[in-house]
Amino acid sequence: MIDFKKGDGLVPVVVQDVQTLEVLMLGYMNEEAWAKTLQDKKVTFFSRSKNRLWTKGEESGNFLLVKSYHIDCDKDTLLIKVTPAGPTCHTGSRSCFDTAYNQNFILALEGIIDQRYTFPTADSYVNKLHEKGLNKVAQKVGEEAVETVIAALAETEFDFINETSDLFFHLLVLLREKGVTLEQIAQNLASRHR
Known part of the structure; x- marks a missing residue:
């Protein structure tokens, strides 16, 4: 059970490529985003800037398809392993982090x-x-x-x-x-x- 109370209703979510284990991005979820992610098997965040749910890929088609998830020991952070359906970053890069390609x-x-x-x-x-x-x-x-x-x-x-x-x-x-x-x-x- 995820503890959404610690972060004022939001928990950080680390998204990792299930195949390469590369970290693709970090986002935040509230309980509603988590429920939608589990239901649709596509990562859905709570956008702090737009103040609404946001499914990664809803405009680009570059969805993050959920393969597994893991809750940390304090129950206040999620790791979601995904198959990305295209680049993850809005810049067109495979990852939101500027890391050397692809150690794995x-x-x-x-x-x-x-x-x-x-x-x-x-x-x-x-x-x-x-x-x-x-x-x-x-x-x-x-x-x-x-x-x-x-x-x-x-x-x-x-x-x-x-x-x-x-x-x-x-x-x-x-x-x-x-x-x-x-x-x-x-x-x-x-x-x-x-």
Whole structure:
């Protein structure tokens, strides 16, 4: 239960991209905005400047689609994880914060690959790999792993970074081919850390 009394009826809301974990914006909600957010599954704030409810994207179509929410330990702040349907900031930027793009791009790339699987196009390299099947995708990961090792031992840092990038990319395609997510891999690694 959220404690709306502490902040004179408003609680701060941190909005985070569910895929990349990037913080997209901060807003405020009252109880009515919270109820509308839960009902519509689109983030709705209470606009302090307009003195009314405001659903992010109501004019631009760049809605923040709710995937999960978390209440802090004091029950007076919300974290909402979303899938953004376009840029979050009114300036057209992906985030309202001027942060270097996107420290979690590997997570974003997982989403891009998933999009290619869900909405295939003829000119997509991901779709061409997928059409060749699991054996070909797995073979590409093996080839890229060997090239990464060679670059680590005998080539420049630039070459090593490029080969490692190729390896990561093809591994992400293999994960999607097998129906495994980075979240599952992260959870497995975290469980091994204990």
